[in-house]
Amino acid sequence: MAAYHRPDTLQGALDVLAERPVTIAAGCTDLFPATQGRTLTGPVLDITGIAGLRGISRKDGAIRIGATTSWTDVIRAELPPAFDMLKQAAREVGSVQIQNSGTVAGNICNASPAADGMPCLAALDAEVEIASARNTRTLPLLHFVNGPRRTALEPGELVTAITVPEKATKGTSRFLKLGARKYLVISIAMVAVRLDIEGGTVRDAGLAVGACSAVATRLTDLEATLAGQPSSGLSQHITDAAVAAALSPIDDIRADGPYRAHAAAELLRRAVDDLTQPARAAA
Numbered sequence: 001m002a003a004y005h006r007p008d009t010l011q012g013a014l015d016v017l018a019e020r021p022v023t024i025a026a027g028c029t030d031l032f033p034a035t036q037g038r039t040l041t042g043p044v045l046d047i048t049g050i051a052g053l054r055g056i057s058r059k060d061g062a063i064r065i066g067a068t069t070s071w072t073d074v075i076r077a078e079l080p081p082a083f084d085m086l087k088q089a090a091r092e093v094g095s096v097q098i099q100n101s102g103t104v105a106g107n108i109c110n111a112s113p114a115a116d117g118m119p120c121l122a123a124l125d126a127e128v129e130i131a132s133a134r135n136t137r138t139l140p141l142l143h144f145v146n147g148p149r150r151t152a153l154e155p156g157e158l159v160t161a162i163t164v165p166e167k168a169t170k171g172t173s174r175f176l177k178l179g180a181r182k183y184l185v186i187s188i189a190m191v192a193v194r195l196d197i198e199g200g201t202v203r204d205a206g207l208a209v210g211a212c213s214a215v216a217t218r219l220t221d222l223e224a225t226l227a228g229q230p231s232s233g234l235s236q237h238i239t240d241a242a243v244a245a246a247l248s249p250i251d252d253i254r255a256d257g258p259y260r261a262h263a264a265a266e267l268l269r270r271a272v273d274d275l276t277q278p279a280r281a282a283a
Contacts, residue, residue, distance in 0.1 A: 006046040008129065008162065010053065016045050017156045018133035022159065026068050029102040030096065030110040047133030049211035053160060064129075067105040067159050074104060083164075085196075087193045088119040092177060093117070105159045111145045111215075111270045113250070118145065118216035119192035120175055123206035125168040129161040137164070148214050168206065171196030174271040177211075178263050186209040188255045189263040193271040197231045207268060212249045212260040219268075231276045235269040243268065 002249035005022070007013045016022060017108045020043040025031055032039070047053060047068060054068040063079065071090040079087070093099055093107070105116040106127070122140050128144040130137050133156060141162070144152050148191050153159070177190035187210065194206035205226040210216040225237050247259035 003043040005044065006049045008049045008051070010050055012276050013047055013050060013132045013158060014131060014156075016043075016271050017158060021100055021155065023200065024101070025166070026108075027106050029068065029098050030106060030112075044113040045224060047158070061169070063164040063169060065104055065162045065164075067161055070105050070145060071099040071102050071104065075099070080169045081172040082124065082194055083173065085123065085175035085194065086117065088175040089116040089177075089190075089192070105162060107164070108141065108145060109151060109153070111147070111149045111151050112191070112213040113148050113214055113216075114186050115216070116175075116177070116187070116190065119190055119208035119210035120173075120214050121162060122208040122218050123168075123173070123194045124164045125193040125206065127165070128159055129163060130157050131160045132157045134162075139239060140217065142215065145215050147279075148217075151161050159221075165278070167204070168194070171204065172275050173206075174274045176267045176271050179199050186254065189260050189267060191264060191271055193268060195226075195231070195234075195272070195275050202226050202229050202231060202234065208225050208236040209243070209247060209264045211267070212247050212264050214250065217247055219243065223248060229257040238265060238268045238272060240265045 005016045006113040023040055023045040023277055025044050025046045026048055034205060053066045055066050056069060057064050065222050070198055071093045074090045075087055088097060093102060093212050104117055108116045126141040127138050128141055139152055157216060171194050177187045179187050189212050190210040193207045196204040205223040207219040207223050208216055226234060230236060240262055244261035247261055247264060249260040
């Protein structure tokens with residue numbers, strides 16, 4: 001029988017990681033489907049016994065989401081409106097049972113191009129906190145996930161939290177996705193939009209697209225275009241051409257690249273309209 005470790009301290013987990021390669025387990029909602037057999041092979045490090053890794057807290061204005069925090073935890077947490085998009089995505093991460101078990105950090109560590117949490121966290125300027133027995137380090141989210149099923153984690157390292165800086169906690173937000181059906185579906189395209197509007201003018205914008213490229217993409221040029229614009233009629237600045245140029249959209253069995261680019265642009269326009277035209281969103 002393979003060794004099974006369930007430490008109750010972070011140091012205990014890091015000591016195990018320092019000794020040998022292990023499979024890190026938390027919610028297991030991605031891990032088990034990827035396993036060919038009925039059980040996990042090799043040594044397993046279960047991090048769900050480490051109380052300090054679960055929960056959402058605020059420190060110095062920043063928001064910290066612990067590594068074993070579930071999607072249900074996110075839904076129930078009291079968070080600023082800038083996190084509404086993350087809550088909206090959380091409600092669409094599989095079934096309620098998946099939301100209860102699956103973790104936010106696991107969603108990014110799985111590094112699927114269609115991970116629902118990625119565009120929301122990217123639009124929140126999220127960073128990934130990483131620890132090992134040697135040291136700790138922090139990476140921007142989009143430097144942490146560097147390809148399909150690939151991350152910047154090195155041997156002996158463990159994600160301990162996702163953090164969102166104070167600046168990105170301002171404003172309101174919206175998440176939208178397109179799939180072949182309403183629920184329990186892998187997305188064709190998904191978008192996350194955060195707008196910080198004051199006095200009818202956009203002070204700051206965060207726009208990200210998922211499921212269209214190998215890794216979720218921030219649309220920084222388009223964000224710069226929106227900044228300083230009046231909030232009225234804002235979506236007219238989001239053109240299909242500008243979105244397609246930022247994405248390099250992929251082709252697969254769910255959709256081709258041109259369709260994805262058009263869908264992403266339309267979703268972005270709808271999300272922006274929802275945030276700038278409250279009566280439309282309520283209709």
